[in-house]
Amino acid sequence: AQKITQTQPGMFVQEKEAVTLDCTYDTSDPSYGLFWYKQPSSGEMIFLIYQGSYDQQNATEGRYSLNFQKARKSANLVISASQLGDSAMYFCAMREPRSNFGNEKLTFGTGTRLTIIP
């Protein structure tokens, strides 16, 4: 089973509108972390926002917020007031605690390509 599922391969959004990027995850561990990264055409993965499984509040970072619905195992990214510079690939990722060697690697989804239309 996929650990991280992003069902939207591509999205087109008008500038200044809000956009929601979907992410569902699968884990049996009660303790985990969820991340969103942005990857512009230059290739670098840029960290946007983090949500811990025990966090009571939804995470927010400037124009980014994470709609965390634990029972549904979803962690959707909401970008408010989109800008042209938001055009990029967006990846949802999960980190689970590892008892072996402390390898808290990230597992990524396949990404959503967001295009902002002027």
Next chain:
Amino acid sequence: DTGVSQDPRHKITKRGQNVTFRCDPISEHNRLYWYRQTLGQGPEFLTYFQNEAQLEKSRLLSDRFSAERPKGSFSTLEIQRTEQGDSAMYLCASSAGQLNTEAFFGQGTRLTVV
């Protein structure tokens, strides 16, 4: 610049040649990861170092791949006898190792095997 740096940014090589990539992590991070990203996919885990010890390797990492992190600082990833299927973006990341801290990524090395 105190972020993660990777060198080279781009590498074109002929099939069968050996290539080596370098990653310089954020200095205080003891955890270092290599990921591979092919077109249209998210990054996939290759290998993990804690300080100088390579503690986990993905089954994606065939015996043609080797990685080192001497002295727990920079890391190198070598691919021997490259194949066209090795063409991908190779990303390095470092982190402080706690569950709630983000991994910082370099800009990647894009490998093209012709």
